[in-house]
Amino acid sequence: MKLKITIADTTYEVDVEVAEADHASLPPAYPVGSARLAGSAASPPSAAPASLPDRPLADEDRVCRSPVSGVVVKVFAKAGDNIQAGDSLLLLEAMKMETNITAPVGGVVAAVKVGAGQHVQTGNILIEFV
Numbered sequence: 001m002k003l004k005i006t007i008a009d010t011t012y013e014v015d016v017e018v019a020e021a022d023h024a025s026l027p028p029a030y031p032v033g034s035a036r037l038a039g040s041a042a043s044p045p046s047a048a049p050a051s052l053p054d055r056p057l058a059d060e061d062r063v064c065r066s067p068v069s070g071v072v073v074k075v076f077a078k079a080g081d082n083i084q085a086g087d088s089l090l091l092l093e094a095m096k097m098e099t100n101i102t103a104p105v106g107g108v109v110a111a112v113k114v115g116a117g118q119h120v121q122t123g124n125i126l127i128e129f130v
Helices: none
Strands: 002-007 010-015 063-065 070-075 088-094 097-102 107-112 125-129
Touching: 088 125
Parallel strands: none
Antiparallel strands: 002 010, 063 125, 070 088, 088 097, 107 125
């Protein structure tokens, strides 16, 4: 099967072949246009997909999201703390490795959304800032 993929205004034509006849073992499909490269300037879709719950979107400049799925080992920050960009906020364990999560921006911690021992998924909001 031939597919066209556009990345940063450059279109590529690729050949794709399904290696297995059992489609149940394949990962779930995502809606066309849902993938974005980190830092890409792709314009957002005009309407949110119907499958998303009706909730306000986070101000991405004021949140710290989990970069990996894992378990919160320790939380260093608490609501009201004045932090600088790069300060340690919490420690995550993923695949037997610990990852130090640091503040993406300076400011005041508004809310800590996780606690020690809690499982988190990639993209979950861990900390909100004022």
